[in-house]
Amino acid sequence: MSPRLTGDETALWRAAAQVLDDNWTGCGTVPSPGLYPHQWSWDSAFISMGLARHRRDRAERELLSVFRGQWSDGLLPHIVFNSHVARHAYFPGPDLWRSRTIPGAPRDLDTSGLTQPPLHALAALRLHEFSADAERSRDFLARIYPPLAAQHGYLARHRDLGGAGLAAICHPWESGLDNSPVWDRPLAALDLPPLAYAPDRTRRNLPIGLVGEEHDRYVRLVVLLREARYHPGHLRDDHPFAAEDPLFNAVYLASAHALAEIAEITGHDPLPHRERAQRIHRALLDRLWDRESGCFRALDLRTGRLIPVVTAGAFGPLLDPDLPGPALRALVELLLSARFAGAAGYPVPTCDIQSACFDRGDYWRGPTWINTNWLLWLGATGHGLTVVADLLYGSTLRLVRQSGFREYFDPFDGTGRGSHDYSWSASLVLDLLGARHAHRAA
Numbered sequence: 108m109s110p111r112l113t114g115d116e117t118a119l120w121r122a123a124a125q126v127l128d129d130n131w132t133g134c135g136t137v138p139s140p141g142l143y144p145h146q147w148s149w150d151s152a153f154i155s156m157g158l159a160r161h162r163r164d165r166a167e168r169e170l171l172s173v174f175r176g177q178w179s180d181g182l183l184p185h186i187v188f189n190s191h192v193a194r195h196a197y198f199p200g201p202d203l204w205r206s207r208t209i210p211g212a213p214r215d216l217d218t219s220g221l222t223q224p225p226l227h228a229l230a231a232l233r234l235h236e237f238s239a240d241a242e243r244s245r246d247f248l249a250r251i252y253p254p255l256a257a258q259h260g261y262l263a264r265h266r267d268l269g270g271a272g273l274a275a276i277c278h279p280w281e282s283g284l285d286n287s288p289v290w291d292r293p294l295a296a297l298d299l300p301p302l303a304y305a306p307d308r309t310r311r312n313l314p315i316g317l318v319g320e321e322h323d324r325y326v327r328l329v330v331l332l333r334e335a336r337y338h339p340g341h342l343r344d345d346h347p348f349a350a351e352d353p354l355f356n357a358v359y360l361a362s363a364h365a366l367a368e369i370a371e372i373t374g375h376d377p378l379p380h381r382e383r384a385q386r387i388h389r390a391l392l393d394r395l396w397d398r399e400s401g402c403f404r405a406l407d408l409r410t411g412r413l414i415p416v417v418t419a420g421a422f423g424p425l426l427d428p429d430l431p432g433p434a435l436r437a438l439v440e441l442l443l444s445a446r447f448a449g450a451a452g453y454p455v456p457t458c459d460i461q462s463a464c465f466d467r468g469d470y471w472r473g474p475t476w477i478n479t480n481w482l483l484w485l486g487a488t489g490h491g492l493t494v495v496a497d498l499l500y501g502s503t504l505r506l507v508r509q510s511g512f513r514e515y516f517d518p519f520d521g522t523g524r525g526s527h528d529y530s531w532s533a534s535l536v537l538d539l540l541g542a543r544h545a546h547r548a549a
Contacts, residue, residue, distance in 0.1 A: 144189060190217070203333070356390075
């Protein structure tokens with residue numbers, strides 16, 4: 108595929124669909140060939156929404172296959188490992204997590220022991236909304252509702268470490284924005300033993316940006332969780348990393364609303380999900396809204412302080428349909444300012460450009476990503492912010508037209524970085540194109 112997709116929207120559509128076809132394994136979609144050979148929960152939720160525009164049957168299988176790895180307590184692991192891939196082909200692989208030794212984890216496959224933002228109910232509802240066969244779609248929702256409800260139940264029971272309704276993450280990888288500078292301060296407080304955990308690690312088998320002492324801290328957190336058998340009591344009382352993240356919880360909130368709608372469609376009680384959504388909404392404002400800076404910040408539960416770095420995660424609560432007007436206006440002003448979209452030729456950078464932490468080429472420390480653009484586009488669309496939605500739509504398509512379906516992009520010149528033929532980049536372009544066509548038809 109040419110890196111410059113200069114043809115019309117039909118050519119762009121076909122190129123995106125080809126990426127998804129090439130990355131399909133038979134039961135799920137790998138994020139990209141080579142570097143990411145397994146199935147990631149966060150990725151598959153995004154991928155399913157593009158597949159719904161292209162191959163409805165595969166979209167349903169994509170979501171259902173992620174839940175093969177769900178633990179009996181409702182934890183949805185962030186990785187389901189492909190047994191046909193060599194165990195040491197990817198680090199951290201199954202031997203680090205040792206999930207099969209944990210009561211309640213699947214015995215017939217390997218998973219991680221962390222989770223990721225719970226986008227899946229929102230994805231399932233969007234699949235239903237795109238369906239031309241309402242009866243078949245209801246059958247799919249009836250099948251996936253129990254594991255979705257269990258996923259949300261796990262977060263409510265075991266991750267509400269602050270007691271106000273928000274879900275805490277216990278590792279930066281759970282945020283979806285793995286090496287975001289927002290986690291630098293909590294990670295720096297973690298004591299490391301004298302020996303490195305992955306002495307043979309190289310950039311050949313690790314995601315870009317996850318090397319050296321930083322990666323040792325990530326692995327140390329996993330070892331602590333594993334040694335504690337991933338027990339909820341350890342998370343609450345002893346684990347050194349615990350944070351309430353605005354993006355994770357905004358996705359949790361949006362999916363709680365979606366789960367309430369799915370419950371109604373499938374004959375279940377929607378009230379618990381609506382009540383949970385309202386509790387998350389209140390807690391986001393009460394705990395993570397920083398009036399002085401006019402944005403949402405992550406809360407370090409171990410220090411009780413808001414983390415000062417501002418990243419793209421601060422805009423996650425645009426997904427809240429009940430976001431108060433003053434907060435909405437403040438977020439839009441910051442998003443369009445010279446700290447983010449206003450100074451980037453290809454927005455939205457994932458870190459405040461004016462921050463000392465900003466790095467235009469380092470993974471989640473500055474580059475533009477298609478999935479964060481899509482989430483902000485979805486939030487802007489829900490609030491009727493046409494100017495913001497059109498900006499995000501246009502800049503996202505401009506990125507892939509110039510540089511192809513890359514993993515992430517330089518926010519200033521649009522250069523593609525990371526993996527080629529990245530599945531969620533292709534998938535979300537399909538969703539954007541499909542949404543624009545549906546709007547025109549209406």
